[in-house]
Amino acid sequence: MMTKEELLEQAFEAQKNAYAPYSNFHVGAAVLTADDHVVLGANVENASYPAGACAEATALNAAYSLGYRKDDIKMIAITSHGDTPARPCGKCRQIIRELAGKQVPIILSNRNETVETTIEVLLPDSFGPEDLLK
Ligand SMILES: [Zn+2]
Structure with missing residues (x-):
């Protein structure tokens, strides 16, 4: 299985494609799947600002579009270039909550600093599919 460092490098590569x-x-974002595929994403902005998409949402939506599902998602790397590693925005936390498991490692890096977390930490006490399916 790919290491965290290798997945981060893939995310840094994807970051170059950000619009x-x-x-x-x-x-940039890189999603590692159980069969060792890496699905990349970058943020894609729009002149109509709300129409833009974040990197991690782009990558996860692409993974699902390829047929992967929650249990297939093994690690998520998100890279950025600010003073601290960018955390996922609120909308993306909800997207990760839906599409990846609560314990999936989320690795955040700006090259100077790398942080590992999970969606359980980023979005505690959350709303999810099981709330609708009761
Ligand atoms: Zn976001």
């Missing part, structure tokens, strides 16, 4: 002419804040 962020408005914020100039480039983010």
Whole structure:
């Protein structure tokens, strides 16, 4: 299985493809699947700001589009270039909550600092599919 460091490098590669002419804040994401595939994402902004998409949402949605599901998602790496490793925004926390397991390692890095967390920590006491399916 791919290491955290290798997955982070893939996310840094994806970060180069960010389309962020408005914020100039480039983010990359790499999702590792159980069969050792890596699905990449970058943030893609839009002149109509709310129409933009975050890197981690792009990568997870792409993984699902390829047929992967929650149990297939083994690790998520998210890279950025700010003073601290960017944390997922609120919307992305909800997306990760839905599409990946609560214990899946989420690795955040800006190269100077790397942080490992989980969605259970980032979005505690959350709303999810089981709330609807009762
Ligand atoms: Zn986001």
